[in-house]
Amino acid sequence: MTQESLSEAEYDAITDAAAHWCMRLHAVDCSAEERLAFEQWRDAHPLHAFEYEAMLEIWDVAEHLPRPPLPPTLNVPLTAAVPAWRRYAIAASVCALALPLAAYGGWNLGWLPNSxxxxxxxxxxxxxxxxxxxxxxxxxxxxxxxxxxxxxxxxxxxxxxxxxxxxxxxxxxxxxxxxxxxxxxxxxxxxxxxxxxxxxxxxxxxxxxxxxxxxxxxxxxxxxxxxxxxxxxxxxxxxxxxTYANDNALAWRSGKLVLDNLALNEALPLINRYLSKPLKLADANTGAIRVGGVYNIKELGGLVNTLPKVLPVYLTRNTEGDPVINSMPRQPPKT
Structure with missing residues (x-):
């Protein structure tokens, strides 16, 4: 099945499935077997992952909705009063009403955005x-x-x-x-x-x-x-x-990261956000070592292997596989 060949009914089925998985994965009784089934469904087609991410965005916006107390006659635990399949049916009905409500009361009351x-x-x-x-x-x-x-x-x-x-x-x-x-x-x-x-x-x-x-x-x-x-x-x-005229905070807009003689413990947060595996510091002494230079933000992965060539450090790996920077041991004084 390709994305181009999907019918309207197939699109609707994927959207319904994404809504179901969004509700199940947020449920306290969601099992490991269900999470595995979700992952298999998500990976089966690119549109599955796309629709699920879109459903998460709707879920995030819904978090801003007020939650008024239930009337006294209904003030009982929902999980005890309503079977699971009924809870999902009610939730789906509420989702179906969300857009009309946003166009009317939700927007006017400041609960929901109009875009x-x-x-x-x-x-x-x-x-x-x-x-x-x-x-x-x-x-x-x-x-x-x-x-x-x-x-x-x-x-x-x-x-x-x-x-x-x-x-x-x-x-x-x-x-x-x-x-x-x-x-x-x-x-x-x-x-x-x-x-x-x-x-x-x-x-x-x-x-x-x-x-x-x-x-x-x-x-x-x-x-x-x-x-x-x-x-x-x-x-x-x-x-x-x-800040000053030569501040380098916006150098990224030109594709650069400028490290102006920073201690490693200050430089690593600036570097790590560009890396798939964050650099770690072995100890406070390593964090005090200073580093400088101008780097291309698209090529910072190469900085990891370069550091031992320009600083008195060597690299190891922790149990999670992250690279760890260690300071070189000091040479004992000659006697």
């Missing part, structure tokens, strides 16, 4: 235009989504790095969620870098409000041009610093 976009960049830098006219440049290995709500334009940076030129709209703020925090603007130019739980925001033009934890009250700290904010998991407030 949604998802973008990925893998092997090349990618330029995209959001529905509001904002321009976004995605670095390699970057994934983000855009949802247009009544009270805000919302971007979720799931991984990687992106440079934003936001269309000005004072009454419709633009919010980027990255890690546990968020960046709120009305119109400006800025860069957001995300790796694991670390986030860095560089402001080029305009102003932004940065908070390290979106659950905390308040709008966060304000950045002006040539300022940078950094935060990671558990930070109560972001760390603010000044």
């Amino acid at each position: 949604y976009q998802h973008f990925e960049a893998t092997d090349n830098v990618r330029q995209v235009t959001l529905k509001d006219g904002s321009q976004v440049e995605l670095n390699l290995n970057t994934e983000l989504s855009f949802s247009n709500y009544k009270d805000e334009r919302r971007v979720t940076l799931k991984k990687g790095e992106a440079f934003f030129e936001v269309s000005h709209d004072l009454s419709h703020p633009f919010v980027v969620r990255a890690g546990e925090g968020k960046i709120r603007v009305t119109g400006t130019r800025f860069n957001v870098w995300l790796y694991e739980d670390q986030v860095r925001v560089n402001l080029i033009e305009g102003s932004v409000l940065v908070t390290s934890n979106a659950a905390l009250p308040g709008d966060g700290l304000r950045l002006g041009p040539a300022m940078q904010a950094q935060y990671r998991h558990g930070d109560y407030t972001p760390q603010i610093s000044q």
Whole structure:
């Protein structure tokens, strides 16, 4: 069966199957046998994986829906009151109603967006235009989504790095969620870098409000041009610093990674996001060794084998197969 030969009924069947697997894999009683069956179904045709990913995006958006309490007469555990096949039938019916609701009450109440976009960049830098006219440049290995709500334009940076030129709209703020925090603007130019739980925001033009934890009250700290904010998991407030004219944070837009005499423990998060197997540090002494240079972001895989040639280090592998950088033992002083 090829994608071009599929009938409308076959497309519908794949969509129904994707919805079924999305619900089953999120269920607490999903078994290992079911997960294996899902993997076999997903790998059987490229469209299966595509439709399942699309269903996950709908599931993510649905997480923003409010959950009002059940009426007292229905306030019983759903799993005890309704058989499994009935729960799936109800869930499918709700999904069928989702789009009409979004067009009416969902949008007006600010629960659901009236437009949604998802973008990925893998092997090349990618330029995209959001529905509001904002321009976004995605670095390699970057994934983000855009949802247009009544009270805000919302971007979720799931991984990687992106440079934003936001269309000005004072009454419709633009919010980027990255890690546990968020960046709120009305119109400006800025860069957001995300790796694991670390986030860095560089402001080029305009102003932004940065908070390290979106659950905390308040709008966060304000950045002006040539300022940078950094935060990671558990930070109560972001760390603010000044940047300079020769700052290299945006070198990726020219296909480069510039390491300006950085300690390895600072350089590795910048390097690892381009690698399929992240580099690890053997110890703190290794992390203190400094590295510099200008590298092509598409060729950073070759840096792994180059490091022992330019630094006093050697490579080993840990039990997960990740390369580990070890400092060379110091020669004992001659007596």
